[in-house]
Amino acid sequence: MRISCRLSEIVGDLRAVMGEVAELLSGFSDDEVLEVMAAVETVGRVVSAGQVRVAGEVAVRSRSELGDEGLSRAQNFTSPLKLVAHVTGVSARESKARLELGRRMRGAMLLGGGEGPVPFPSVASALNEGGLGVEAAAVIVRQCGELAQRGCGVDVVASAEQTLVDETLTRGLSADQTAKLAIRLREILDPDGAEPRDELHQQQRSLTIAQASDGMIRGKFALTPEQGGIWLASIQAMQSPRVTGPRFLSEDEAMAEFATADTRTQAQKNADTITELLARAAGSPDMPRINGATTTVNVHITLDDLEAGRGVGWIDGVDEPVPASTVAQLRCHSPLAATVFGDRGEVLHHGKTKRLFTAAQNRALAARDGGCVWPDCDRPPSYCETHHADEWVSPDHPPGRTDIDNGVLLCHFHHSHLHKSAWRLVMREGVPHIVPPRWIDITQTPIPTTRRPTARPQHYAA
Incomplete structure (x- = not known):
């Protein structure tokens, strides 16, 4: 042609x-x-x-x-x-x-x-x-x-x-x-x-969620403009950086800031933000109760694995197991009530008993830390979880006291990161310090970190 x-x-x-x-x-x-x-x-x-x-x-x-x-x-x-x-x-x-x-x-x-x-x-x-x-x-x-x-x-x-x-x-x-x-x-x-x-x-709005073959929970959604506006405004509000003045960093502080930079993609931040919003809402006193109890995440793990920090846990309703570090994070603090079961179905620890910090203790931590203590994280106290610097393992375990000199505030992301990475967090004279991995600092010198307004600069000479 x-x-x-x-x-x-x-x-x-x-x-x-x-x-x-x-x-x-x-x-x-x-x-x-x-x-x-x-x-x-x-x-x-x-x-x-x-x-x-x-x-x-x-x-x-x-x-x-x-x-x-x-x-x-x-x-x-x-x-x-x-x-x-x-x-x-x-x-x-x-x-x-x-x-x-x-x-x-x-x-x-x-x-x-x-x-x-x-x-x-x-x-x-x-x-x-x-x-x-x-x-x-x-x-x-x-x-x-x-x-x-x-x-x-x-x-x-x-x-x-x-x-x-x-x-x-x-x-x-x-x-x-x-x-x-x-x-x-x-x-x-x-x-x-x-x-x-x-x-x-209104007829087309939808949200479907299911577990995929790779273990991830996947889904799709369609929101009305009104619902979309609420989602977008909430995400933007929680992700907006704090307005801070000029900062002058020492060489050590600059290295620490580089090492602790947030490497999440925007899509990952969005997923973390929505999860944080749901968790906060689930822990709200206004949420519906089931037999008087708040929203509960049931985790099954053996006592040996729980105390040794190895193995996996199984969350009710989810077929894919989670590592012991995730179970430890849920036990450490969660706005949800995390119930941990043993291999015979007995309750080992419950997330809303003596293990958790009290409201008064959390207010004291908020005043001391000012929010998430991870360097350059802008999450305020209301968005943070309480972490035991010395892990709370069991009532008869010597360290891990639920006292304010053993507690520290971390946002959900950095709390999870701490439990899964080689970074450690310790207390020195009542002040939280993060200890970098050896590949970042061969001496593993603890770095003081707090956002309280009365904190003095690291190299301040009295």
């Missing part, structure tokens, strides 16, 4: 040009790199417009009323999505996006078999010229389609389409910015549409 041959020739020429770009790119100036990027993007947009157009034709020729004579079934595919994915090699998600946009961009089928007027001419023109990206085009088509479904007039929809295209092109908006603009314009043109959309959102 002539067009296929021409396209093959273009592909050959494009390969040659991109080969030159690859050879010369490192020698380009910054402006030249950006200029080439823009040119390549225009080429990509023209190609993407063709992909959408062809996919739309495949969709029309595979419509259900054609039955087995439709294109996809005639090619032994159960759906046009599978046909597009097979021919192009793209994912099912990308195939679906191309088919949906191509179907919406194509004119309606007329009785005589011809194609009706293009429903979104401004989008089609900008898309074919390479000025408008496929993502932005999909946003405009979807929002304008919703306006039409809501009963807005043809002139209103056409005006909205033209406005969004013009704003995107003249202001150089990204697809995300176009989406935000489209929502604002939609609310201006159809202010009564918010209520039915909210009803749909």
Whole structure:
């Protein structure tokens, strides 16, 4: 076919040009790199417009009323999505996006078999010229389609389409910015549409959680805008850094700060934050009680493993075991009540008895430590857990007293990190010190750490 041959020739020429770009790119100036990027993007947009157009034709020729004579079934595919994915090699998600946009961009089928007027001419023109990206085009088509479904007039929809295209092109908006603009314009043109959309959102909200084969608890969720706002605001509030003044660090302090830096990814921080929120809520006095007891995490572990700090524990309702360090952390402090069972089902220790620090002791620790004592951690006392510097093992175990000179405040993350890592925490004259691993400090010199406002600098001379 002539067009296929021409396209093959273009592909050959494009390969040659991109080969030159690859050879010369490192020698380009910054402006030249950006200029080439823009040119390549225009080429990509023209190609993407063709992909959408062809996919739309495949969709029309595979419509259900054609039955087995439709294109996809005639090619032994159960759906046009599978046909597009097979021919192009793209994912099912990308195939679906191309088919949906191509179907919406194509004119309606007329009785005589011809194609009706293009429903979104401004989008089609900008898309074919390479000025408008496929993502932005999909946003405009979807929002304008919703306006039409809501009963807005043809002139209103056409005006909205033209406005969004013009704003995107003249202001150089990204697809995300176009989406935000489209929502604002939609609310201006159809202010009564918010209520039915909210009803749909309420029906679509969901949260599913299950244990995966790898032992992780995985799930997915869909939140209404209101629920999402609460989640986002809560996460941002708990993750916002403290506002502090200028700090002048000694060489030792700078090394300690580098060694104790938080290396979590943002996704990991989000997971830890939500877990912390749930744990705090579960321990709240306002939470529902079961037979008068607060939310309880039951952990099964043998007495030998518990006292030796080895082996694993089993949490009720979770098939994957947890290491002894996690059991020790739950026993050390938890806003949940952690009940530890022996191998015969007997209760070994319960998380809300003599082992835990009292409210008065926690207030004293809050005044002394000012929050999590780990260097540069900004968690206030209300977000911290109480850790025994000398571990509390059993009532007849000599060390590990539940006294304020043996207690220290740590946030959930650093509490867990301390139990699982080579770092240690000790008390020196009533002040918590962290002891780095030998690979960080061969002498393992304890580093004093506290956030109390009356604490003197480490090298302060009286």
